[in-house]
Amino acid sequence: MRFHQLSVLSVLAFGLPDSLATPLASHWDDLRAKHTWNSVPENWQNLGHPPADTTIDLHIALKAKNENAVIDALIEVSSPGHPKQGAHLSREEVAELVAPPSDVLELANAWLEHHCVHPSTISTKHGGSWLTLSGVPVSRANKLLSASYQLYQHIGTNKTVLRTLSYGLPAALVEHVQSVAPTTHFGFPRTPRQEPLMRRGGATTEQTKVPEGDPGMVLSSRDQGVTPSSLRSFYKTSRYVPLAASWNVLGVAGYNGDWPSLDDLRQFMNQYRFDATDATYRVVQINGGGYDPSNPATEANLNMQYTSAIAYPTTHIFYSTGSSDTLGDPFINWLDYVLGLWSVPQTVSTPYGVPEYTVPPDYATRVCGLFAQLGLRGASVLFSTGNDGVGHGNCLVQDSSGNSRVQFLPTFPSTCPWVTSVGGTTGYNPEVAASHSGGGFSVLFPRPSYQNNAVPPFLLNLGGQYNGLYNPGGRGVPDIALQAMRYPIVFRNNPWVVGGTSCSTPTAAGIISLLNDYRISNGRPPLGFLNGLLYGTCLEGLNDITSGSNPGCNTDGFSAIPGWDPVTGLGSLDFERLVAILSRW
Incomplete structure (x- = not known):
């Protein structure tokens, strides 16, 4: 027609x-x-x-009658020092804004x-x-x-x-x-490629091929990698005892038939956190998501094991959302369900995404706006940035005329300005950028106001390098970055070791959930959308990471420098310093 x-x-x-x-x-x-x-x-x-x-x-x-109403309200409730900071809206109040x-x-x-x-x-x-x-x-x-x-x-x-x-x-x-x-959005939520991925047992180690030169990529048979105890010590959560575990909820989003195993979780806790062997979770099935714990996925196990290990005994919910088939779009189905709840989870970990260039602009705008509504309701939503540096392969993208050109390839929804995107680091003292850490600049979303002071110094330092390969006016990712290498997990009763931003994201979510516990147990509202705080008052509670890079697209990628950068964002989280900052308001 x-x-x-x-x-x-x-x-x-x-x-x-x-x-x-x-x-x-x-x-x-x-x-x-x-x-x-x-x-x-x-x-x-x-x-x-x-x-x-x-x-x-x-x-x-x-x-909506007023298309800017949700974003204006979200900025108010998430901006440090604003009279409405922390005054999150109810389901009915948000519905009024979007009518x-x-x-x-x-x-x-x-x-x-x-x-x-x-x-x-x-x-x-x-x-x-x-x-x-x-x-x-x-x-x-x-x-x-x-x-x-x-x-x-x-x-x-x-x-x-x-x-x-x-x-x-x-x-x-x-x-x-x-x-x-669903119409023209073909992509289905995918987890970042995990590097490395190996099964260990006896004298045999099965390992996928990993990029050369990545620090810490090769494990010896005696190397236990990053453990919950080392993460809790490094990010300073070990001494905190949650007091609002029944009211504070940490949600883990799963798609494509990915779900965890309770047996694997408890075996993991027996090995790595023996005071949390009764850890558990509730499963919510959305749009035919299903749940078969005898057939778990590494991604779901990884998320549940590390959010639990950091935030135990916080209430955990695993959301199993149906695949991207004729039944509909999984992101839309998940958001429809959660936004319809009277009370939303205070923290959400989601290590899934799709290349942003594959996403229709109208679809991306809609989904991003729904995440803004979730933040306005009081949820802190974290997405991983992927494991391809600035992009996978040769990064050839077709423009509207059908001509191919090279373009750095950020990942959606991490490029949505109304979620918190998580990159990867490795090493201790100093902590450096993991070379696979996804990062860059959105083509679809302009730079949000909370990045106006953080991003320009990086662009000035970059100069004309990579002109035409990225959008200097776009929303920059990641916002933060945490350890993303050598995570031991239990998968189908066997020890495995995995790596990637799908590791750093649940670790970050666990820490944020503890911060929400601190807030709730002191009679205060949860943090909600985080980025106003991270780029403002809470900046002093982050560890700046100044070395490393994220190669991709046959380039050396971006480099980590003092301040914000599109490899490690603002840096990693220091729980005790963040608690001290939050105690002042």
């Missing part, structure tokens, strides 16, 4: 967009493109049309009625900003969105998704709809 805008005469005749009066039925077919890929995204192959009786659930996000104009909601419902979407299949959530259409026949979804939904399979993992290369909306609605999912 051809996409075009309403003519000036049509707008005058039907009073759009000023009055948002419902246009005649024929004008529901007057469509404008929302997002289009020029070709099938890299590493995906087309399997053709789905069976005729296939259905799909669609999430339609409508824009669309009533006439836009009426217009959207008229559009759905025109396409015979039965009202009983439509649920309205989050103040009317989120319409979920359940069980829509694919043939109807194609007409509704001028789409062509087909089955696509990811080369390498064989995961199959139902997606379209393009979609559009009526001209009368396109400016009022932020995004529709």
Whole structure:
């Protein structure tokens, strides 16, 4: 179907967009493109049309009356010294902020009625900003969105998704709809590549190939690597005893059928923290996420074992969210569930992401905005930056004209300004950047105000190096970095050693959860969105890391320098210094 805008005469005749009066039925077919890929995204192959009786659930996000209301409120409650600092909002208060104009909601419902979407299949959530259409026949979804939904399979993992290369909306609605999912977002949440990954036992060690020259990458049979006790000592949490364990919740997000094993967790604690052998967690299954502890994943085990080892006996919840298949988008499904809770977890660890260049801008904006809502509710959300330095492979990316060029490749959602991104370090005294630490600058999101003083000194020091390979005006990642090498875990009753920012992220989450425990046990609100504090009052509680780099894209990558840098961010966490700072307000 051809996409075009309403003519000036049509707008005058039907009073759009000023009055948002419902246009005649024929004008529901007057469509404008929302997002289009020029070709099938890299590493995906087309399997053709789905069976005729296939259905799909669609999430339609409508824009708020005031599009800046959530971000303005988030900055207020997370800015040191602001009168509203720490005054997080309730579910109902956030829903009020994100509610669309009533006439836009009426217009959207008229559009759905025109396409015979039965009202009983439509649920309205989050103040009317989120319409979920359940069980829509694919043939109807194609007409509704001028789409062509087909089955696509990811080369390498064989995961199959139902997606379209393009979609559009009526001209009368396109400016009022932020995004529709699932549509053109093909990526599914992936964990960072773990370097190294080995199984140890007896005289045999199985190890994947690791990059040459990475400090500390090779382990001897006697090397125990980084342990919970060494992490607790180095980041100074050992002497703290949690007092709000029943009220303070640490959430671990899992996707793609990844889940932990309670037996492995307890075996891990027996070996590395014998005062926490009764550690446990609750499992919440979202959108068919499933849970089979007899078939755990290394990623889920790693997250649960280290968040538990740092934050025990804090309440833990593992969220098992369904895969990115025809049932929908996992990030959207997880956020829909959590934002619908009366009370959200105070800390969330999420070592998953996708290359930012593979993410449609409208989808990225929507998901990032939902994380902002979560921060406004009082949650501290941490994402890993990945293990590819500034980018994996040759970093060739196609532009809108279909031409290829080299571009550094940051990872989403860590590039979202409203989450805290975690890079990697290695070594003690001094702590240095891990060479695989993901870092760089977002192409989709501009630099947030809290980075205005931190990032320019790095860019000035960088000079003209790498001009054209990154966006100097983009949101910089990471925000912080912690140990990311040689983590022992228990996996299927066997000892393994892993490394990567998927290690540093749960460690950071455990420390932040203890800070939230300190706040809650003293009758104060949790920290919520962290970055205003990290770049402000709490900067004195961080260990600056000034050496190391993150090569990638056939370059030497960025270098760690005094102050913020796109390798280690502001540095690592010193729990005792942070507690001292937080005790003053």
